């Protein structure tokens with residue numbers, strides 16, 4: 079199977095490349111092609127032909143405008159990348175006769191359900207980022223019929239800038255931190271998501287699926303777990319109920335992995351993922 083990763087420069091894209099190259103079935107015979115923005119800009123319609131020329135069996139689109147506040151400031155760019163760009167990649171996959179995995183987000187929900195969201199729940203984004211990602215899901219489905227739409231949440235990966243690195247950096251500078259305890263979601267390790275996606279592509283279980291590490295927690299509990307693993311169990315983190323930012327985030331939007339689990343694709347608990355992130359990140363730092 080030949081896999082093309084679009085958006086390969088991001089934290090998930092890099093994890094996908096690394097985990098795919100670690101699999102003997104894919105590493106053999108140039109089975110993994112990884113393209114960052116410099117090689118494939120999804121907003122360029124020419125990406126369609128470039129994808130077809132790579133002759134993939136599966137295309138995984140991990141490219142997106144992920145700066146949630148930036149999307150509020152520049153909705154045109156958000157929709158150009160997250161909606162039209164997603165469509166362009168889907169057109170390329172269709173032209174190549176390849177299956178497509180399109181990565182989406184918990185931000186397609188408003189967080190008002192009061193329970194975990196599964197794949198059959200009504201979407202209602204409350205931010206430009208969420209609306210642009212939902213438009214991406216819809217437009218991808220209009221131009222290609224062999225598509226896996228994998229919604230995920232709260233990603234952190236080796237070498238990426240994310241909530242984990244932000245908490246560690248802030249705790250290194252300040253005597254204490256304030257972190258919201260009324261935003262609940264699923265912290266998800268990019269390596270675990272990458273493994274799940276690489277398993278998903280063998281299932282033909284097309285359609286929407288939720289892929290997050292099992293279990294949910296608040297941002298405050300996540301920050302506590304990060305600093306505990308970093309050897310700072312006594313570092314003070316105060317729970318607060320408001321964090322000033324431009325974009326609204328769904329307050330309670332844990333995802334339930336239902337559809338993929340029916341096809342045998344499951345992810346480990348988030349605490350387990352976080353512990354392995356610390357181990358692998360330390361290996362990278364040690365050179």
Ligand SMILES: NC(=O)c1ccc[n+]([C@@H]2O[C@H](COP(=O)([O-])OP(=O)(O)OC[C@H]3O[C@@H](n4cnc5c(N)ncnc54)[C@H](OP(=O)(O)O)[C@@H]3O)[C@@H](O)[C@H]2O)c1
Pocket residue numbers: 084085086087088089090091114115118119120121139140141142143144145159163181182183184211230231232233234238
């Ligand atoms: N991060 C999260 O917490 C989270 C949560 C839920 C869902 N997701 C979804 O998961 C996927 C991967 O996210 P991530 O965390 O890996 O984000 P990331 O680290 O920001 O990576 C996104 C990548 O997309 C690239 N990109 C942006 N515009 C592009 C364009 N026009 N053409 C080609 N590439 C472009 C970026 O390149 P530059 O670096 O050059 O901008 C970056 O390398 C995205 O679909 C995102 O919506 C993320």
